[in-house]
Amino acid sequence: MLTLLLAAAPAGATDLGLLRTLDGTAANGQYAIACEIVGDMDGDGYPDFAIGASADSTGGDGAGRVFIYRGGPHLGEPPALVLTGLPGDLLGASLAAPGDIDGDGLADLVIGAPAGTTVSPAAPGRVLVVFGSSTLGARPTLAIAGPAPGSRFGAAVAGLGSFRGDGYADFAVGAPDAGNGAGLVEVFLGGPGLGTAPNMTLHGRAQDDNFGAAVAGAGRPTGGVFTSLLVGAPFNSGASVWAGRVYLYAGGAVADTVPRAVWSGAAAGDFFGTALAAAGDVNGDGFDDFLVGAPGANVGSLVDAGRAYLYLGGTALPSSPAITIAGAGAGDELGLAVAGVGDVDGDGHADFAAGAPGNPDANTAGEVRFFYGRAAPSAAPDSVIAGEAAGDMFGLTLSNGAQVLGGSRAQFIVGSYQHAGAGRAYLYGARAGVLGVFADETRGARLAMAPPWPTPARGAARLSIVVPRAARATLAIVDVGGRRVATLVDGDLEAGHHEYAWPVAGTVSAHPGLYWAVLEAGGERVVRKLVLIPR
Numbered sequence: 001m002l003t004l005l006l007a008a009a010p011a012g013a014t015d016l017g018l019l020r021t022l023d024g025t026a027a028n029g030q031y032a033i034a035c036e037i038v039g040d041m042d043g044d045g046y047p048d049f050a051i052g053a054s055a056d057s058t059g060g061d062g063a064g065r066v067f068i069y070r071g072g073p074h075l076g077e078p079p080a081l082v083l084t085g086l087p088g089d090l091l092g093a094s095l096a097a098p099g100d101i102d103g104d105g106l107a108d109l110v111i112g113a114p115a116g117t118t119v120s121p122a123a124p125g126r127v128l129v130v131f132g133s134s135t136l137g138a139r140p141t142l143a144i145a146g147p148a149p150g151s152r153f154g155a156a157v158a159g160l161g162s163f164r165g166d167g168y169a170d171f172a173v174g175a176p177d178a179g180n181g182a183g184l185v186e187v188f189l190g191g192p193g194l195g196t197a198p199n200m201t202l203h204g205r206a207q208d209d210n211f212g213a214a215v216a217g218a219g220r221p222t223g224g225v226f227t228s229l230l231v232g233a234p235f236n237s238g239a240s241v242w243a244g245r246v247y248l249y250a251g252g253a254v255a256d257t258v259p260r261a262v263w264s265g266a267a268a269g270d271f272f273g274t275a276l277a278a279a280g281d282v283n284g285d286g287f288d289d290f291l292v293g294a295p296g297a298n299v300g301s302l303v304d305a306g307r308a309y310l311y312l313g314g315t316a317l318p319s320s321p322a323i324t325i326a327g328a329g330a331g332d333e334l335g336l337a338v339a340g341v342g343d344v345d346g347d348g349h350a351d352f353a354a355g356a357p358g359n360p361d362a363n364t365a366g367e368v369r370f371f372y373g374r375a376a377p378s379a380a381p382d383s384v385i386a387g388e389a390a391g392d393m394f395g396l397t398l399s400n401g402a403q404v405l406g407g408s409r410a411q412f413i414v415g416s417y418q419h420a421g422a423g424r425a426y427l428y429g430a431r432a433g434v435l436g437v438f439a440d441e442t443r444g445a446r447l448a449m450a451p452p453w454p455t456p457a458r459g460a461a462r463l464s465i466v467v468p469r470a471a472r473a474t475l476a477i478v479d480v481g482g483r484r485v486a487t488l489v490d491g492d493l494e495a496g497h498h499e500y501a502w503p504v505a506g507t508v509s510a511h512p513g514l515y516w517a518v519l520e521a522g523g524e525r526v527v528r529k530l531v532l533i534p535r
């Protein structure tokens with residue numbers, strides 16, 4: 001019976017929750033059109049994150065702004081650094097977290113400012129590199145200009161990790177409108193030699209391909225030392241009109257200049273390669289996996305329902321996807337965003353998500369489908385998160401994932417740049433063990449207990465509680481027969497957050513089975529289920 005229960009409900013399957021929302025303040029500023037967890041930029045041990053608002057007009061019409069927030073104990077504080085673009089820049093239309101570009105041990109941020117608006121139609125677009133420093137903003141940014149007027153250089157940016165394999169992080173910038181829309185991608189290699197000239201340039205094949213409309217690091221899909229680069233050309237018509245194509249270039253001391261692999265959209269108008277993302281190792285085989293979105297794909301008679309594909313790495317590059325995720329309704333445009341969101345439940349498998357924001361003209365709220373990694377990945381989502389209001393297009397933007405709160409479990413950000421006219425960002429993560437961060441649990445200051453973690457537990461499970469005011473409290477473990485098998489608290493507790501573990505280390509271990517953690521204080525009572533499995 002226990003085995004059946006576990007098979008039906010994988011660990012953490014219902015554990016995803018909203019930790020926090022952050023709101024744009026500029027009307028029509030498109031806050032959260034790009035969101036990225038950068039890594040630890042200030043060296044305090046917690047990853048920091050950036051949110052772009054490319055239409056924010058504080059710096060002039062179409063200037064854009066980027067807000068950098070600190071993670072960990074500083075979560076919830078105002079942004080530590082705000083960068084403001086020049087008129088027409090669209091600063092913050094794209095963001096990338098390459099890692100450490102200059103080798104000082106602090107994470108650096110790449111910001112795209114593709115321009116191309118009526119404010120400055122001849123601007124080539126540009127990219128800003130913001131270097132980490134113990135006080136954010138203390139170091140000058142590096143500005144890199146695009147190759148040609150109107151090329152929309154910076155429409156897409158991507159961290160590649162160690163593409164050249166020298167330990168410095170490298171990055172790629174797409175200019176999809178360069179060369180009559182054929183598009184190009186410039187690769188910049190980190191290290192002491194980093195300047196404003198690219199180390200490598202890759203070109204689209206045909207006019208209007210929009211090569212470089214999406215770029216992504218692919219990690220190490222076939223193992224080895226060097227990382228790989230994915231480039232999307234969603235308007236490529238090589239297979240059929242606007243089916244789209246995705247190209248993979250392997251890094252190295254001498255990197256590929258011709259693609260090592262090419263994948264095409266299945267049908268005309270699929271726009272395969274509109275979104276790309278590294279997924280990390282979803283199935284735990286040691287090879288990195290990646291995601292491709294095709295938001296224009298029809299699903300049966302459902303026009304533009306969209307599809308997203310998970311490709312698994314291996315000793316050879318995959319020729320076809322391992323799973324296909326299909327949009328559920330006409331105009332869902334699933335695959336406009338795809339993301340590897342890190343290991344949200346801490347089980348060692350990287351988890352991932354696909355956004356279905358809906359058609360921009362259809363006034364849709366949007367949704368995000370979330371998937372836990374596992375040895376045999378499934379196309380059935382573990383969670384579906386819906387947007388708040390019609391017109392939000394929730395899920396057009398998905399960030400990568402990292403441990404913003406510390407510990408072993410990752411968080412990620414969903415963007416809804418249309419929400420309430422100014423935009424909203426949503427930080428999601430596993431609920432267990434991070435009690436006190438979730439908005440709904442701090443609200444009203446009630447007695448609370450997070451779901452025990454891990455569940456099921458092979459060893460000790462962690463119990464996190466919040467006592468709203470000093471009170472006499474009891475925390476007991478009760479078995480299915482109603483017998484109290486352990487008493488963890490029986491006395492006065494200070495107000496605040498308290499942590500316990502059960503079974504207590506060094507005591508006679510409890511039998512595998514189903515238990516209840518029962519917390520009572522100040523006339524309130526909270527009960528949580530706890531499952532122990534054999535060691």
Ligand SMILES: [Ca+2]
Pocket residue numbers: 039040041042043044045046047048070071
């Ligand atoms: Ca930090």
Ligand SMILES: [Ca+2]
Pocket residue numbers: 099100101102103104105106107108131132
């Ligand atoms: Ca750095």
Ligand SMILES: [Ca+2]
Pocket residue numbers: 280281282283284285286287288289312313
């Ligand atoms: Ca894998």
Ligand SMILES: [Ca+2]
Pocket residue numbers: 342343344345346347348349350351372373
């Ligand atoms: Ca996982």
